[in-house]
Amino acid sequence: xxxxxxxxxxxxxxxxxxxxxxxxxxxxxxxxxxxxxxxxxxxxxxxxxxxxxxxxxxxxxxxx
Numbered sequence: 001x002x003x004x005x006x007x008x009x010x011x012x013x014x015x016x017x018x019x020x021x022x023x024x025x026x027x028x029x030x031x032x033x034x035x036x037x038x039x040x041x042x043x044x045x046x047x048x049x050x051x052x053x054x055x056x057x058x059x060x061x062x063x064x
Contacts (some may be wrong), residue, residue: 013039
């Protein structure tokens with residue numbers, strides 16, 4: 001019954017947790033930007049990209 005009312009994000013997270021239980025050492029090589037962006041929505045991803053760009057421009061202005 002839980003599969004019918006489960007959102008795609010919840011299903012993806014549940015499957016990820018099951019995979020980590022079956023293969024705990026597999027998480028050593030996993031992770032990184034794809035997992036981060038996969039867990040965020042499109043708005044959060046856009047905000048993250050804007051923050052990174054702003055930080056780069058501020059760095060370029062003051063430290064070069």
